[in-house]
Amino acid sequence: MMINLYEFTGFIEENFDLVSGVPCSYFKDFLSYLTNQEGVSQLKHLIATREDEAIAIATGAALSKKRALVYMQNSGVGNIGDALTSLVQLYKLPMMILISYRGLIEDIDFPEHSIMGEINNSLLESLNLRYWDLEIENWQKNMKNALTEMKDQSLPVVLMVKQGVLSQ
């Protein structure tokens, strides 16, 4: 059983003003839920052309005291090194990043993810990013821990999203 999207999206709407990112199939159900909410909710959702663009859009929000959530596949982490190190971390801006964890055993037939899958954690650590697993049973606690860290440190934080957590 995946996370209840009604509850999850409600939590996002309560805690964020803007969402931006590049899709992964691991976010499919979550993203269609978000799209259906458009017009109903206050949350702004902008689809980005690249992951660093999504980080830039989130930066614009953070620089005006708004809270931003970014989503991307872990392949996209390869696209955001400079956006993090010379912008978000350098200017000390809070934001939350949901990253789908590709390249684990279930991706055995998708070699494009295998190398990033192997270096996922060491790459996040090299980038000085604090990360949590988004767990189906404990997602609220995971999100709250990450949010607290994000606000206390005024820095980006990461939640890793595995298969079946935010989409069937």
Added chain:
Amino acid sequence: MKGYEVILKLQEYLGENDLIVSSNGNISREVYHYLPKPQVYLRGSMGLPVGVGLGLAVMNPEKRITVITGDGNLLMGFGSVVTVAYYKPNNLKILILDNSQYFTTGGQQTVSSAINYSKFLDSLNIMNFQSLEASPSTVNDSLDNFFNTKGLAILHYTIEEGKKELSNIPWHPTKIADKFLHRFG
């Protein structure tokens, strides 16, 4: 005209309600020295000024946001112009200062001259766009139109290379962010 001469001209147009995002290198330095402070002076994140401006624009509909970007920065984040054209925030202005160079790193050529900007901007279906050479005889009319017409606008100037010797931006990026955040109460 040179880039800094265009930036000096902007003084006449900018007020309390204006937020500026400037691209890294020489342009941020000129914006810091010549225009009201504080603004978002990007020191790195090449390719991202338009995205940052877009985020500011959608979150702050009551403010007017102007992105001032070099052609090298524009090309590195080219998709962002398309994203802007898609979402069309009516409080965003993009000023492209095109010297056809990576001027800051020593004047190496960019590929900008391959673009016909009038045709490209026309294809984005935004109401207010212009591409022209910045000169004392054209700059007033084009800036009037750029700033005084409501809605999304993109203005592309070809400019001459050249700069005034200016000191480095003295504020650490955390200070830039702190000062800028104070504009939001």
